[in-house]
Amino acid sequence: MKLSVKSILLAGAVSVVSTGAFAAGHGCSNDVPVKTISNAFPAYETMTGVMQACGNVESELDKDHRLKIVDAFSASPSLYTMTSVTNSTAVPMIDADLLRPLDDLIAAHGQNLNANQFIKIDGKTMAIAAFANTQHLMYREDILSDLGIAVPTTWDEYIAAAEKIQEAGVVDYPIGHYMKDGWNLGFVFLNHYLGEGGEFFNDDWTPSINNAQGVAVLERMAKLASLMDPEYLVADTTFVTKQLQQGKVAMANLWASRAGAVNDPAESSVPGKIVMAAGLRGAERIASTIWWDGWAIGKNITDAEAEAAMKLIAASMAEDVIKEHNDDAVWLANGYEPGAAAAGAFATVDGQTANYPMNKYIGSMHAALGSGLAAFMTGDKDAATTLADIEAAYLIDAKEKGLLE
Numbered sequence: 001m002k003l004s005v006k007s008i009l010l011a012g013a014v015s016v017v018s019t020g021a022f023a024a025g026h027g028c029s030n031d032v033p034v035k036t037i038s039n040a041f042p043a044y045e046t047m048t049g050v051m052q053a054c055g056n057v058e059s060e061l062d063k064d065h066r067l068k069i070v071d072a073f074s075a076s077p078s079l080y081t082m083t084s085v086t087n088s089t090a091v092p093m094i095d096a097d098l099l100r101p102l103d104d105l106i107a108a109h110g111q112n113l114n115a116n117q118f119i120k121i122d123g124k125t126m127a128i129a130a131f132a133n134t135q136h137l138m139y140r141e142d143i144l145s146d147l148g149i150a151v152p153t154t155w156d157e158y159i160a161a162a163e164k165i166q167e168a169g170v171v172d173y174p175i176g177h178y179m180k181d182g183w184n185l186g187f188v189f190l191n192h193y194l195g196e197g198g199e200f201f202n203d204d205w206t207p208s209i210n211n212a213q214g215v216a217v218l219e220r221m222a223k224l225a226s227l228m229d230p231e232y233l234v235a236d237t238t239f240v241t242k243q244l245q246q247g248k249v250a251m252a253n254l255w256a257s258r259a260g261a262v263n264d265p266a267e268s269s270v271p272g273k274i275v276m277a278a279g280l281r282g283a284e285r286i287a288s289t290i291w292w293d294g295w296a297i298g299k300n301i302t303d304a305e306a307e308a309a310m311k312l313i314a315a316s317m318a319e320d321v322i323k324e325h326n327d328d329a330v331w332l333a334n335g336y337e338p339g340a341a342a343a344g345a346f347a348t349v350d351g352q353t354a355n356y357p358m359n360k361y362i363g364s365m366h367a368a369l370g371s372g373l374a375a376f377m378t379g380d381k382d383a384a385t386t387l388a389d390i391e392a393a394y395l396i397d398a399k400e401k402g403l404l405e
Helices: 005-015 042-054 069-074 090-095 103-109 141-146 155-168 183-195 212-225 237-245 256-262 303-316 319-324 340-350 362-372 383-400
Strands: 034-038 057-061 082-086 118-121 124-133 135-140 173-177 249-255 274-277 289-297
Touching: 034 042, 034 303, 042 057, 042 124, 042 256, 042 303, 042 319, 069 082, 069 090, 082 090, 082 303, 090 124, 090 362, 103 124, 103 303, 124 256, 124 340, 135 141, 135 256, 135 340, 155 173, 155 212, 155 249, 173 237, 183 212, 183 289, 183 362, 212 383, 237 249, 237 256, 249 256, 256 274, 256 340, 274 340, 289 303, 362 383
Parallel strands: 034 057, 034 082, 173 249
Antiparallel strands: 082 289, 118 124, 124 289, 135 249, 135 274
């Protein structure tokens, strides 16, 4: 399976500035019952809201949807018609042959979509990217200015800035970070390890994280934790977004998909004070990963349901929808005009960063990281023991899945 994610997103980062005009309008009427499951943040709220307005659509927004979709779409008929997917969550769905190729449906109903939105695997379009996503710095410009702190560009500079903010006592905690135990905590390690130039696997796909780079990443994560709310092991993206909105933290490394929300006057007590900047650099590159986010349609459904789903996807990204909700995401569809909310994402994509590793082995590695890192963060294990145990857990899982002998 071959997915050229970085080229897709870099193409999207260029094309969204000057997309063609297709005045589709999103008025639609849907007579076929459709069920969607997706992540829960503003861009998906926007798209599913449009779908529901078309009629006969039941939408479930769940930040932990990735834990459900393989089982849900394995049922026959599938428990849902379509799901949100990313360059991470699409891999197990495709490996299990749970997604429907979309080329015929796109030809019939996707004229308002752009070519860079079509995620092709082995020549077939298996998903439609709605927006680009990455992780980058968000900071309170007023606080950094008042304290004479330069905008950090590296993790070392970020920690030094956080220590100065902590000493000044101007916020509850200097920084926030999505370090919830499980997937989020594993993802933080993954990004930092890539930023240090680390390789997760040897040539034979055995693990390669119990080394000096891995230990350095754990030590940095522990230092970051000391500058955050002590309840950081329950801090997911929504938790950190609210910390920024409520003025409890001065800086955070957060998903670009939350950039509009943190300054939204309807939600934030500090609207307009949070500025977006590029992701922070490790020793080798920006310690962030480039993602696409979008939709895929289940295989175990009827042709009528699949056609209805495709029409709804197209309607949810009509040009007028994108214009009305411009700052909800770094959209790849027509009508998007990058604004201040997108500055950090574009700076990160343009910098030296990496794709989330897209192979069938990374799922086992990410799961092992998510399960094993809390023991280090709570002081129950030292760094080397933690990494050794994670490598052992990866080997067990990979062998059980038939990935390794």
